[in-house]
Amino acid sequence: MKQVVQDFKDGKIKVIDAPDPVPELGFIIVRNYFSAISAGTEKTTVGTGKKSLxxxxxxxxxxxxxxxxxxxxxxxxxxxxxxxxxxxEYKLLGYSSAGEVIAIGEGVTNFSPGDVVACGGGNYATHSELIKVPVNLCVKVPEGVGLDEAAFATIGAIAMQGVR
Structure with a gap:
């Protein structure tokens, strides 16, 4: 599978081949259809990676x-x-995405393969073809909501929390 990463030594962004994630206790595997790019967060992350030691x-x-x-x-x-x-190490980029559940780990009862979900979390909801995400960082997408919109759920939640 393909992943977008940053080489933290020189700051360069790369698309790499990575092994497919394997389901484990309390996690689901999601085929990403959309992952949101947060201009502020990703610009800061990429900018830091490009700096000298x-x-x-x-x-x-x-x-x-x-x-x-x-x-x-x-x-x-x-x-x-x-x-x-x-x-x-490569730094995984992205933290807000949406896609379809393709596998579930042991103990997962609230998601099934075929469910459409929005996912969040650094090192989980990354710019990758497949992601492994803990169930507490996923939510089913309501009917009528496009996955392109659902991919922004985490960013929207962060903004909402900031307003509170």
Missing amino acids: IGKARARPDLVKKVVENIKREGLGQTLKKVRSKLD
Whole structure:
């Protein structure tokens, strides 16, 4: 399956081949038909990825603090390995999508294959052909609502929460 990712070392956006997700306890597998691009969030994420290591540190002082704490706890060598490992990972992009349930994991009773759903969550509702999402981050799409609109459910929920 195809996924849109960011190489966090150089900030480049790539489409990669990734293994299909496998259902597990409390999760559903969804074939994405639409995934929303949130201009603000994705611009910030992509912009941070394109920065130098120093730029990334300046943008995320919370992570710098964690690195310093880790150095105190585990030493410089072990911490450097962890940091390099993180930089070698691809960052999944997207957090709001809609599609069709194609498989359910053990213990899932409120969704069935064929259900049309809106999904949310970073590292879950990504710009991927297939996604594995915990059931608490999914909702059935009401009849008459298009999947192109349903893909914005998470973004709408965030906006609504901000107004409250």
